[in-house]
Amino acid sequence: MSNRIIELRNITKSYGQVYALGGVDLHVDEAEVVGLVGDNGAGKSTLIKILAGAVPPTTGDILVRGKPVTGWNAAKSRQAGIETVFQDRALAVQQTITWNIFMGREIVGPLGFLRVRRQREEASRLMREIGFTSKVFGPNSIVGQLSGGERQGVAIARAIYNQADLIILDEPTTALSLTETAKVFHFVEQAKAAGRSILFIGHNIHHVYDISDRFVVLDRGRVATQIGKTELGSAEALIKFMEELAHPTEGGAHSGDAA
Ligand SMILES: Nc1ncnc2c1ncn2[C@@H]1O[C@H](COP(=O)(O)OP(=O)(O)OP(=O)(O)O)[C@@H](O)[C@H]1O
Numbered sequence: 001m002s003n004r005i006i007e008l009r010n011i012t013k014s015y016g017q018v019y020a021l022g023g024v025d026l027h028v029d030e031a032e033v034v035g036l037v038g039d040n041g042a043g044k045s046t047l048i049k050i051l052a053g054a055v056p057p058t059t060g061d062i063l064v065r066g067k068p069v070t071g072w073n074a075a076k077s078r079q080a081g082i083e084t085v086f087q088d089r090a091l092a093v094q095q096t097i098t099w100n101i102f103m104g105r106e107i108v109g110p111l112g113f114l115r116v117r118r119q120r121e122e123a124s125r126l127m128r129e130i131g132f133t134s135k136v137f138g139p140n141s142i143v144g145q146l147s148g149g150e151r152q153g154v155a156i157a158r159a160i161y162n163q164a165d166l167i168i169l170d171e172p173t174t175a176l177s178l179t180e181t182a183k184v185f186h187f188v189e190q191a192k193a194a195g196r197s198i199l200f201i202g203h204n205i206h207h208v209y210d211i212s213d214r215f216v217v218l219d220r221g222r223v224a225t226q227i228g229k230t231e232l233g234s235a236e237a238l239i240k241f242m243e244e245l246a247h248p249t250e251g252g253a254h255s256g257d258a259a
């Protein structure tokens with residue numbers, strides 16, 4: 001059994017004449033947090049839409065636990081244990097935390113009745129599992145009353161309930177305050193401690209650096225580098241590398257391009 005949850009090989013995606021992805025290799029293993037970074041338009045969201053099965057790649061191979069799959073789509077992505085959390089869009093704000101966690105996968109008894117109490121207890125357990133410690137909010141609280149960070153927490157709890165091996169978060173903290181961002185990171189840490197892997201996309205390199213074990217830098221549809229945290233050493237090193245990509249200097253990262 002491979003500990004490689006998912007692997008993309010030489011994935012391209014073109015929209016008409018535009019190549020959003022020009023041949024990308026990417027993999028995520030068990031229990032690791034991978035930070036996916038890159039400038040605006042680098043292809044990050046396109047890549048995760050492909051992982052989520054929301055858009056098909058133009059060419060390339062997808063391997064789940066080491067085995068090539070054909071006809072990749074949203075259902076197969078979920079079967080592979082991948083849950084993608086898109087900011088805000090995913091939650092029904094007028095509904096309760098419990099409702100949002102179980103939406104589409106309700107617990108029902110033998111006669112088809114909703115197991116309301118079981119769901120409430122399970123929601124409560126999940127919220128504890130991800131470190132949601134609010135004394136004010138419980139399973140019956142309306143999601144619309146939660147802060148942005150707490151909403152991300154509900155989305156992560158749902159991904160855990162759906163037994164996700166890999167939870168993908170596309171810019172989960174962009175619209176959040178520092179305290180809220182800290183909450184999301186806490187949830188991510190807890191999900192990782194529970195053995196889940198995370199693919200985290202963000203613009204704030206310091207944030208991404210703090211929570212990730214490994215980094216994939218996308219540049220204009222290609223992987224510019226993949227590097228582990230210890231090898232990288234600091235967030236500043238990552239920022240410097242990305243600046244070099246954006247504004248290449250003599251002898252810098254792009255000096256070979258003219259050849
Ligand atoms: N549906 C689409 N039709 C045409 N072009 C698209 C489409 N989706 C993305 N693109 C193009 O593909 C490229 C990559 O876009 P993508 O959204 O993946 O970038 P990103 O790295 O997520 O950027 P950002 O950091 O701004 O979110 C861009 O040039 C974008 O304009």
Ligand SMILES: [Mg+2]
Pocket residue numbers: 044045046
């Ligand atoms: Mg994006």
